Amino acid sequence: TPADTVNLAVIGGDGIGPEVVAEGLKVLEAVTGDSGPKIHTTEYDLGARRWHATGETLPDSVLDELRGHDAILLGAIGDPTVPSGVLERGVLLPLRFALQHYVNLRPAKLYPGVQSPLAVERVAPDGIDFVVVREGTEGPYVGNGGSLRTGTPQEIATEVSVNTRFGVERVVRDAFARAAARPRKHLTLVHKHNVLTHAGHLWRRTVEEVGAEFPDVETAYQHVDAATIFLATDPGRFDVIVTDNLFGDIITDIAAAIAGGIGLAASGNINPERTTPSMFEPVHGSAPDIAGQGKADPTATILSVSMLLEHLGRTEESARVERAVAADLAERGDRVCSTTEVGDAIASRL
Numbered sequence: 001t002p003a004d005t006v007n008l009a010v011i012g013g014d015g016i017g018p019e020v021v022a023e024g025l026k027v028l029e030a031v032t033g034d035s036g037p038k039i040h041t042t043e044y045d046l047g048a049r050r051w052h053a054t055g056e057t058l059p060d061s062v063l064d065e066l067r068g069h070d071a072i073l074l075g076a077i078g079d080p081t082v083p084s085g086v087l088e089r090g091v092l093l094p095l096r097f098a099l100q101h102y103v104n105l106r107p108a109k110l111y112p113g114v115q116s117p118l119a120v121e122r123v124a125p126d127g128i129d130f131v132v133v134r135e136g137t138e139g140p141y142v143g144n145g146g147s148l149r150t151g152t153p154q155e156i157a158t159e160v161s162v163n164t165r166f167g168v169e170r171v172v173r174d175a176f177a178r179a180a181a182r183p184r185k186h187l188t189l190v191h192k193h194n195v196l197t198h199a200g201h202l203w204r205r206t207v208e209e210v211g212a213e214f215p216d217v218e219t220a221y222q223h224v225d226a227a228t229i230f231l232a233t234d235p236g237r238f239d240v241i242v243t244d245n246l247f248g249d250i251i252t253d254i255a256a257a258i259a260g261g262i263g264l265a266a267s268g269n270i271n272p273e274r275t276t277p278s279m280f281e282p283v284h285g286s287a288p289d290i291a292g293q294g295k296a297d298p299t300a301t302i303l304s305v306s307m308l309l310e311h312l313g314r315t316e317e318s319a320r321v322e323r324a325v326a327a328d329l330a331e332r333g334d335r336v337c338s339t340t341e342v343g344d345a346i347a348s349r350l
């Protein structure tokens with residue numbers, strides 16, 4: 001049943017994060033209006049400012065409060081004034097791990113009127129419309145590693161990729177269910193099982209076994225390096241891609257690039273069991289090079305709001321936001337708009 005009230009935690013974060021999140025909230029307010037769900041927002045100050053002021057990244061008390069919400073809207077975390085890794089490992093990844101966001105959902109859709117760097121009429125005459133289901137809680141991102149003799153010529157560093165049958169199976173099952181619900185019913189496993197044989201064969205066998213439960217879904221396999229070729233030369237072949245945390249991180253930047261740019265790429269960090277709040281955020285980061293200048297494109301965040309509404313069962317409002325974005329993109333063309341201009345234009349269509 002769709003939610004009637006939504007307790008939304010909002011983490012603007014760093015750089016352009018708060019700028020794009022403000023536009024996302026503007027659109028959320030416009031689409032819910034009088035008839036939609038009541039939205040209660042609570043803002044959380046996480047990221048560089050908090051770390052500089054207190055040394056804290058993600059205090060347990062904040063994590064506990066976040067758990068009490070229906071969903072989380074995040075801008076971006078990361079700032080050049082903070083050593084690399086501190087905020088990523090201290091805020092972003094703990095959120096995804098603690099809240100069991102094992103489905104990192106990243107659609108790549110080329111909307112009419114949006115310019116792709118590819119010659120789309122040649123390489124994808126039927127358009128680009130696929131979704132990457134990236135595993136979000138395992139792989140090389142779990143922090144299972146260390147270094148010895150750090151900073152010496154004899155330094156040793158390990159970063160172990162963790163893949164559990166349980167973790168692989170739950171994300172693969174989710175990806176099959178998504179493929180089964182889409183018109184083309186096609187799923188591609190992307191890995192590198194010719195070289196990463198231990199993890200790769202676990203993924204391969206799991207896809208075979210879970211796939212038997214989804215006889216309507218056609219499956220394919222590609223090594224990740226070949227997948228990067230086809231993302232550039234034949235992206236129309238993809239419908240649902242399922243892949244591990246690291247490969248998914250990398251190929252979704254390519255996916256964003258071919259589908260109109262990082263300013264349009266939305267994502268959801270989803271806990272399908274709904275035992276914790278799912279978190280929706282643009283794929284891009286805090287873009288320190290353009291922060292504070294009103295240049296950031298908030299469209300990715302607004303499309304993330306559409307995904308958030310869909311996740312909460314507000315299918316109608318979700319579709320209205322997506323249609324407003326599509327209409328705005330078709331009208332926008334190559335025009336360079338400010339952050340608030342884009343937010344206002346989309347909100348005014350609602």
Ligand code: NAI
Pocket residue numbers: 016020075076077078079080088092262263281283284285286287288289290295296297298300
């Ligand atoms: P980035 O995505 O922040 O920026 C890459 C390039 O894309 C920059 O030139 C930027 O100006 C441009 N860009 C990004 N978003 C845009 C938007 N909405 N509109 C227009 N242009 C946009 O990636 P970068 O530079 O590698 O990382 C910057 C910081 O963000 C780092 O601290 C990184 O760790 C963090 N980061 C955080 C993420 C998150 O919070 N989930 C994801 C990716 C990076």
Ligand code: MG
Pocket residue numbers: 249250253283
């Ligand atoms: Mg990334």
